[in-house]
Amino acid sequence: MSQPRREPWSLRRRLVLGIVALLALISIAIGAVSVLTLRKTLLDRLDTQLAAAMVRSQTFLPQLGLGPADEPPGTGSGQSAGTLGLIVRDGRIIAPRYLDENANVKTLTARQQRVLLSVDSTKPVTVQLAGDLGAYRVVSAQTARGFELLVGLPMRELNATTSQLIIIISLVTALGIAVAAAVSTFVVRVALRPLSGVVATATRVSELELDKGEVALAERVPETDANTSTEVGQVGAALNRLLEHVASALRARQASESKVRQFVADASHELRTPLASIRGYSELTRRSGHELPPDIVKSLARIESESVRMTSLVEELLLLARLDEGTELRMEPVNLGDLVAEAVEDARAASAGHTWVFDGADHELTVMGDPARLHQALANLLANARVHTPEGTTVVTTLRVDDDRVCVTVADDGPGIPEELLPTLFERFVRGDGSRSRTAGSTGLGLSIAKAIADAHGGSLTVASAPGDTRFTLCLNRSPVTEA
Numbered sequence: 452m453s454q455p456r457r458e459p460w461s462l463r464r465r466l467v468l469g470i471v472a473l474l475a476l477i478s479i480a481i482g483a484v485s486v487l488t489l490r491k492t493l494l495d496r497l498d499t500q501l502a503a504a505m506v507r508s509q510t511f512l513p514q515l516g517l518g519p520a521d522e523p524p525g526t527g528s529g530q531s532a533g534t535l536g537l538i539v540r541d542g543r544i545i546a547p548r549y550l551d552e553n554a555n556v557k558t559l560t561a562r563q564q565r566v567l568l569s570v571d572s573t574k575p576v577t578v579q580l581a582g583d584l585g586a587y588r589v590v591s592a593q594t595a596r597g598f599e600l601l602v603g604l605p606m607r608e609l610n611a612t613t614s615q616l617i618i619i620i621s622l623v624t625a626l627g628i629a630v631a632a633a634v635s636t637f638v639v640r641v642a643l644r645p646l647s648g649v650v651a652t653a654t655r656v657s658e659l660e661l662d663k664g665e666v667a668l669a670e671r672v673p674e675t676d677a678n679t680s681t682e683v684g685q686v687g688a689a690l691n692r693l694l695e696h697v698a699s700a701l702r703a704r705q706a707s708e709s710k711v712r713q714f715v716a717d718a719s720h721e722l723r724t725p726l727a728s729i730r731g732y733s734e735l736t737r738r739s740g741h742e743l744p745p746d747i748v749k750s751l752a753r754i755e756s757e758s759v760r761m762t763s764l765v766e767e768l769l770l771l772a773r774l775d776e777g778t779e780l781r782m783e784p785v786n787l788g789d790l791v792a793e794a795v796e797d798a799r800a801a802s803a804g805h806t807w808v809f810d811g812a813d814h815e816l817t818v819m820g821d822p823a824r825l826h827q828a829l830a831n832l833l834a835n836a837r838v839h840t841p842e843g844t845t846v847v848t849t850l851r852v853d854d855d856r857v858c859v860t861v862a863d864d865g866p867g868i869p870e871e872l873l874p875t876l877f878e879r880f881v882r883g884d885g886s887r888s889r890t891a892g893s894t895g896l897g898l899s900i901a902k903a904i905a906d907a908h909g910g911s912l913t914v915a916s917a918p919g920d921t922r923f924t925l926c927l928n929r930s931p932v933t934e935a
Contacts, residue, residue: 462646463639470635475628482620489616493609497588498575500531505590505602508536535587535603537567538594544568544601549584567601577606586610645683648676649690656694661701668698726765730758764896771879771896774903780821787816787825787857787927788850794829795848801834804842811850816857818927820908825927828904828912831897832861832923840865856910858926868916876914877902901925 532554538545544567547559559567563580567589570576575590589603652672659668672691678684733754736743743751774780792809799807818825836846840863849860868876879899901923905912910927 463636463643466639466643467632467635470639471628471632474631475624478620478624478627482617482624485620486613486616490609490613493612494588497604497606497609501575501588501590501602501604504531504534504536504604505592505600508600508602509592509594531604533605533607535567535589535601537601539568539591539599539601542568551583567603570601578603642681643683645672645676645678645681645687648673649683649687652687652694653690661697668694668701670694726758726762730755730762733758768896771900771903774900774907780824780907782819782821784817785820785822785825787818787859790822790826791829791848791850791859794826794833797830798833798837798846802837802842805837805840806843806845807833808845808847809850810847816850816852816929818857818908818929820927821904824904825908828901828925829859829861831901832925835897835923836861836863836865836921839868852929853926855929856926857929858924860922860924862920862922864919865921867918867921868914870916873914873916877912 532550532552535549537547537549537559544559544564547564548556549559551557560582563582563584566578566580570578570589570591572591575588578587578589579585580587584605586606587603588606589601592600592602594600649672652670656668656670659670661668671694672687676684677687677691679688733751736751788811791811795807795809798805833846833848836844840846844863844865846861846863849862851858851860877898879896902912905925905927908927910925912923912925914924915922
């Protein structure tokens with residue numbers, strides 16, 4: 452089972468997280484150093500007090516001989532509450548008693564005595580005594596009579612002070628991190644606010660259709676977000692310069708296309724008259740009644756047929772130029788069912804070797820369009836199926852309603868269209884089987900004209916092809932008028 456894809460964190464979130472993480476690490480480091488330093492200072496102070504307690508105990512010890520039986524040594528010399536002052540002889544503690552926090556004499560438990568008997572260090576060590584005593588700092592020394600003297604001071608105040616400092620530092624660190632997170636979020640949001648304007652502008656530009664037609668690329672990053680004094684503003688200014696260059700290139704492209712389109716329209720218009728004259732004179736000469744040599748008759752026939760083909764090419768180029776300018780359509784309600792039926796009948800008459808089927812003759816669907824141009828688009832699609840498929844191919848034309856659109860599909864069971872040709876199929880002068888297309892009189896403009904007519908009507912023309920199943924689908928918006 453595939454894991455759900457995690458969305459990448461935004462730059463704003465990563466910056467805030469980085470700032471907070473850095474502050475947390477610094478705070479933890481400062482807190483740790485502070486706690487360790489304070490603990491070391493307090494521990495040194497406690498060791499100094501422990502050394503003084505040992506001196507007092509050793510001073511008082513000779514006056515007692517072996518020491519009193521009921522009190523820790525040095526009690527009479529002003530030992531502080533909680534002090535341990537014990538004499539060890541022959542592996543056991545004589546008078547295993549100590550002063551509690553209220554300076555009352557208490558007896559050590561057997562477990563506490565075993566822990567203390569394990570201490571054999573002239574330097575202060577920390578031991579954990581069970582019961583209410585807790586941690587003690589203990590040091591041992593040998594007496595003049597050969598006994599061992601143990602003196603210890605409680606670490607309760609040291610540990611309490613350290614714990615209190617840890618709590619205070621933790622609370623201050625948590626509060627500081629929370630404040631830093633809020634402040635850094637605000638600062639980062641303000642600092643990256645121009646970047647939002649850059650993203651919004653780039654998003655709007657990415658949604659524009661820049662590949663064709665006249666493009667007014669007026670989108671720019673606001674001046675407030677293109678301040679070059681900041682790195683983010685420099686990105687906005689760079690994007691504005693890029694958009695200026697792109698707009699200039701688009702204007703140059705549009706001007707070039709307009710010149711080419713105007714040239715094609717003018718040339719096509721001017722060529723119509725001489726082509727008509729050539730065709731007329733060749734036909735007139737051929738029908739003059741004079742006896743002409745067979746080769747001359749053949750040449751005149753070729754001149755006449757080529758002039759007809761060239762006239763068709765000129766007319767198609769002129770139509771494309773006019774469609775590009777958007778000046779060719781005469782919009783009116785059109786019954787698409789009748790129009791498709793007529794186009795299929797014309798195709799059946801043009802090629803009896805194909806099987807022509809129309810599925811949708813009972814539909815009366817109205818669209819807004821130019822009937823002559825829509826008929827031409829349908830005729831071109833059917834002619835394309837006739838020219839590029841062998842005889843015996845079945846061509847099925849289907850009319851259906853798809854939501855608020857009416858779609859006409861021309862499908863054939865021919866050999867299909869090469870996959871590498873599909874991306875450029877609707878471009879001008881693109882032909883599949885070149886030799887066969889020229890033999891059939893194809894100019895490579897039929898599908899381009901059909902696509903231009905569909906676009907001019909606000910519709911679409913798409914193709915899907917596989918061996919044995921090629922489909923051209925022309926979709927148009929339904930007419931708002933009441934259908935019959």
